[in-house]
Amino acid sequence: KTIANQQDQCNDKNEKEHIAEVLHSFRQHAMFCRTARQGRMIRIQNLPHSMQAVLPKALITNTPEYEEREKMAVEAEIRNQFFFDCMLKYHQVPNSQEYLALQATATGPEQRDGYVTQHVDLNMGMSSDDHISKTHSVLKSLMRDWSAEGREEREQAYRPLMNGVEKYITKRKSKICVPGAGLGRLAVELCGLGHHVQGNEFSMHMLLCSDFVLNVCSDVRQPFQVCPFLQEGERNSNHISDVYCAVSIPDDSPANILNQHYHEEESAAEFSMAAGDFVSIYSGDDERGAWDGVVCSFFLDAAPCIIQYLQVIYNMLSDGGFLISLGPLHYHWTGPPLRPGETWDEYRNAHSTLDVRYLSSVDLCWDDIKHIMLNVGFEIVEEVTGLRALYTCDRASFVRTEYQCVYFVARKKKT
Secondary structure, eight states, X not given: OOHHHHHHHOOOHHHHHHHHHHHHHHHTHHHHHHHHHHHHHHHHHTSOHHHHTTSOGGGSTTSHHHHHHHHHHHHHHHHHHHHHHHHXXXXXXXXXXXXXXXXXXXXXXXXXTTEEGGGOOTTOOOOOHHHHHXXXXXXXXXXXXXXXXXXXXXXXXXXXXXXXHHHHOOSTTOEEEEESOTTSHHHHHHHHTTOEEEEEEOOHHHHHHHHHHHHHOOOTTSOEEEOTTGGGTTTTOSSHHHHTOOEEEOSSOHHHHHTTTOOTTSOOOOEEEEESOHHHHHSSGGGTTOEEEEEEESOGGGSSBHHHHHHHHHHHEEEEXXXXXXXXXXXXXXXXXXXXXXXXHHHHHHTTTSOGGGGTOBOOOHHHHHHHHHHHTEEEEEEXXXXXXXXXXXXXXXXXXXXXXXXXXXXXXXX
16 A cells, blocks of 8 residues: 555544655755755854865865865765655655645646645645654665665674574474564565564654665665765764765665575465554554564664563463564663652653653663563573674764664563
């Protein structure tokens, strides 16, 4: 089902608006990049003359060096926007150029280029900074999951999980769930090992891109080029060329990975993606005991309360099923601290504009989590702490994000 159809059939006004806002943020990606770049130049031009006098020529307008750098920036912005425009076209919604054309010529709902203009709000304003930030996160995740440059990160974060599946889930075509699947590389790799795999993802930004990558980006001989670190600008960069460095997407065809262990005499392993909140989807009675394994990469600490995730996973698993996880305990929803003398009601009122999950996050150390898992009904069969894992890192940058992760395998005790 196309995104346009989802918008048309969606009865939830808030969800419908959210989808429209996400789509619009992809349309406006290059516009925001260009404006941010112009803002940086305005700051330079506002420097005192004594400071402008010592600038390199590449930072002085109307010089050949400036024009060359400007060309590099524009080409990088176009690369990213072209990828997003192709993605939007795949989803049968107007891309950046088509949206502008529709605004200029709109006379009412009509069929145009495979989509119906009634699905499109032609009066949308500027996207929020939060939505635009997520388009940049998509680009970094593309590098991590689907480029040769991301291989080191995948070896650190995904390889131990794949090895764990091969060690503990030995029956072919076992049912495995991969929550927090992002752009789908881990889920695809596990399906390629011969298992029925379902990835789960909540972020609409990630879902739109993963659908496009998995179904369209199959020819490694004609890859897309994206510049994943454009948002960072010149911060922590050695050379200006590092800022605009492009990576090829994909490094391997998703179809090739899925079919690497396929044999004609047997049916292929099944692969699917489930869109939505993990707890809402997998806490129902129809999911109870339905899964042989749940494999998590950088997922458990994304919960407002990790206990809830562990209880849902326990109910999902069949007797003897495995939870295999690798990641830090960063806790995405950690909220502001309670102030001295502040009551809980005062605290909630003071932060009423925040997502409620920031006010309910429970942050636990690894020792406490192990006790909770035992009390829930798991037995821990393997545990390794201190595994180093980079996360969406620019290898040319002066700054890298690296976590010391815990890898563990927990088995649901047979009842």
